[in-house]
Every structure is written in C-alpha cells, then in structure tokens.
Amino acid sequence: AQEEFLKDVMQFLILRGHNRLIPQGGLVEFPDAILNAKRLDLFNLYREVVTRGGFHVGNGINWKGQVFSKMRNHTATNRMTGVGNTLKRHYETYLLEYELAHDDVDGECCLLCHSSAPGDWVNCGLCGEWAHFGCDRRPGLGAFKDYAKTDGLEYICPQCSTTSYKKKMQRTATVGGGGGYS
DSSP states (O other): OHHHHHHHHHHHHHHTTOGGGSOTTGGGGOSOOEETTEEOOHHHHHHHHHHTTOGGGGGGSOIIIIIGGGSTTOOTTOOOTTHHHHHHHHIIIIIHHHHHHSOOOOOOOOTTTOOOOOSOEEEOTTTOOEEEGGGOOOTTOOOHHHHHSTTOOOOOOHHHHHHHHHHHHHHHHHTTOOOOOO
C-alpha cells in the first residue's frame, strides 16, 4: 500500500505542476526530504493526520506525540526539537493538496457534545477520539493553549481518565487487603 500511495502522491503533485518536489531519481528518491536521518515517511504521516481529522485541525493534533511517534522516522532516543513544526511544513508541502482532493479524512464529532462544529479540537492520547476543549468542563484541565502547543500536554478525555482512575483504584484496593486473621 505504501509504494502505491507514494506513486499516487507523486503523480498528483506532477499533475498539479509541483515538479520541483519530484527528485530526479523519481519514486526511489521520493520524497526528497530527510527527517531524523531517514527518508520522510509520508505514508504514515498522511495516515495519522487524516485519521485525526486532517490538516485543518492544526494544533488539535499533537504532531510530536501522536504523529511523529507512529512514523518510521521516529527513534526512541529522538532529540529533535521542533519536530512538530517540521512535520507540519512537510505535510503542507507534500500532502495538503492531496488531502483536500481526496476524501480520506475522518469527519470527527465531539465525543462530549456529538457535533462536528468548529472549535478548539483536542485529540485524546489514549482512545484517539476528538473533543471540543470547551466541552470538557473538568476542573484543573489547564488552558487550550497548553494542549495546542506542538509539544504541549497530552489531552486525555473524561472517559479515558475515569477508566484509568478506576483501574488505579482497583489496584490499590486489592493490594494489602488480607483476610484479617490476627
């Protein structure tokens, strides 16, 4: 699927007149962008962004935490700063027009209010669902801008935080609860 996808993107860019983006060696050298010492993994970059609602949600996507970590360019010892902005630039260069011309984007609706109205979208780091930041009324959440920064906080939706909180509580409850024979 990966090679077909790259072929498709390359042909698309040629049709749109973006010949400067096509390396002389053609497909084997495409894309001509290197990230973290490896050729830019356009396939996973595209897949991760469209499943999160596409480029227009912008900072609602945690580019570094959610997108980069799924790409072949990622390494555990990654020391790249500003990788989120780099990915956004690459996406705009190679994939944005392609995305807009294809119907690959998952239309998201807010897991709290169930509408797809524009707003401050955040993507849960655990279940991958989307929510309007403003619909989440939990105290102590911080500001949208803390999550929207490219390397910002990871958003965990109310459902996921309740589940993981319950699990924590169950673990605590089962530890040390002996039979009580003294």
